[in-house]
Amino acid sequence: MTYAGVLARYRAWMDIPAHTADITLLEGNTPLIPVPRLAEEMGGGFELYIKFEGLNPTGSFKDRGMTVAISEAAGRGARAVICASTGNTAASAAAYASRAGMRAIVIIPEGKVAAGKLAGATAYGAEVIQISGSFDDALSLVVEISRRHPVALVNSLNPYRLEGQKTAAFEIIETLGAAPDWLCLPVGNAGNISAYWMGFTQHHAAQQSGLPHILGVQAAGSAPLVLGHPVDHPETIATAIRIGRPARGEQALQAAEESQGRILAVSDDEILFAQRRLAASGVWVEPASAAGIAGMFAEIRAGRMQPKGQRIVAVCTGHGMKDPDIIARQMPAPRLLPVELRALEDAVLEEK
Numbered sequence: 019m020t021y022a023g024v025l026a027r028y029r030a031w032m033d034i035p036a037h038t039a040d041i042t043l044l045e046g047n048t049p050l051i052p053v054p055r056l057a058e059e060m061g062g063g064f065e066l067y068i069k070f071e072g073l074n075p076t077g078s079f080k081d082r083g084m085t086v087a088i089s090e091a092a093g094r095g096a097r098a099v100i101c102a103s104t105g106n107t108a109a110s111a112a113a114y115a116s117r118a119g120m121r122a123i124v125i126i127p128e129g130k131v132a133a134g135k136l137a138g139a140t141a142y143g144a145e146v147i148q149i150s151g152s153f154d155d156a157l158s159l160v161v162e163i164s165r166r167h168p169v170a171l172v173n174s175l176n177p178y179r180l181e182g183q184k185t186a187a188f189e190i191i192e193t194l195g196a197a198p199d200w201l202c203l204p205v206g207n208a209g210n211i212s213a214y215w216m217g218f219t220q221h222h223a224a225q226q227s228g229l230p231h232i233l234g235v236q237a238a239g240s241a242p243l244v245l246g247h248p249v250d251h252p253e254t255i256a257t258a259i260r261i262g263r264p265a266r267g268e269q270a271l272q273a274a275e276e277s278q279g280r281i282l283a284v285s286d287d288e289i290l291f292a293q294r295r296l297a298a299s300g301v302w303v304e305p306a307s308a309a310g311i312a313g314m315f316a317e318i319r320a321g322r323m324q325p326k327g328q329r330i331v332a333v334c335t336g337h338g339m340k341d342p343d344i345i346a347r348q349m350p351a352p353r354l355l356p357v358e359l360r361a362l363e364d365a366v367l368e369e370k
């Protein structure tokens with residue numbers, strides 16, 4: 019059967035109204051990529067996979083949830099959607115809204131959205147507004163606007179976003195034949211960790227597929243769930259998860275606790291290191307997306323995670339092309355040579 023997107027594939031597993039339309043870009047069905055060399059670097063003796071969500075249509079996992087949220091809104095006749103975003107939600111909302119013939123209004127924190135995300139939102143035709151504040155400020159404003167006006171909120175406070183995002187857990191189970199032992203993923207506004215836990219528990223209740231321990235990873239400068247209190251001025255190079263008041267924080271803590279996992283924080287340097295190690299296995303992800311692997315590295319190194327004999331899945335939420343500047347800042351520009359065979363030969367033969 020031809021693949022037709024997460025709604026077509028998993029509608030029977032979703033708690034959604036009958037009026038829900040089917041606005042799709044054939045999102046989902048992303049690969050679970052084995053990265054044995056990376057597992058060896060961590061001592062080996064275990065299976066490590068990347069669920070590469072950067073291969074969704076707009077380059078991030080948001081598409082799984084957005085297809086459902088926009089389909090629901092379109093099905094009840096909504097004409098406009100709104101969201102606050104660190105960038106990926108904005109691009110995804112813009113793409114699905116344009117497909118549905120709706121307006122998309124996206125509110126972003128000034129100067130803190132990676133180039134590929136802003137370009138995406140603009141290209142898909144969103145009305146992009148920056149505010150001189152944080153993601154958290156933007157979220158409280160859009161919640162208020164959606165209360166007062168007929169504009170559908172498509173942040174992950176919208177329950178249909180989670181109904182779509184939980185399908186990634188189903189795909190992992192189907193590929194591996196059971197749930198993995200550990201699932202490691204970045205945590206920002208905490209919708210995705212909540213969605214995965216919903217997916218795994220729902221599937222386990224129906225088919226005894228097992229439950230993973232969940233390792234949620236925040237950036238040290240934006241780690242309210244680790245600190246136990248909101249962070250007023252979150253900072254991190256992983257701008258996707260630069261969030262100080264996660265809307266679904268309680269649910270995330272519950273997922274970590276129920277799964278006998280945990281939520282921890284890693285430094286920006288650890289995130290960038292993990293991004294480079296992943297790229298050395300051929301998987302280029304945006305910084306926030308490397309946080310899950312960075313957290314796993316930290317836990318293994320500290321002896322708090324014993325990976326031997328385990329199956330570990332790290333969710334890489336967004337593509338590296340979303341944030342090209344972060345690479346440009348760390349790497350030298352390509353060298354420039356004259357059009358001369360000899361000079362090029364010398365460069366090619368030079369040992370690095």
Ligand code: F0G
Nearest residue numbers: 103104106107206207208209210335336
């Ligand atoms: N990874 C990426 C690439 C993200 O864009 C986000 C969230 C997360 C992880 C964290 O997911 O919020 O469900 O805990 N990005 C949102 C946005 C906030 O606006 O695009 P979460």
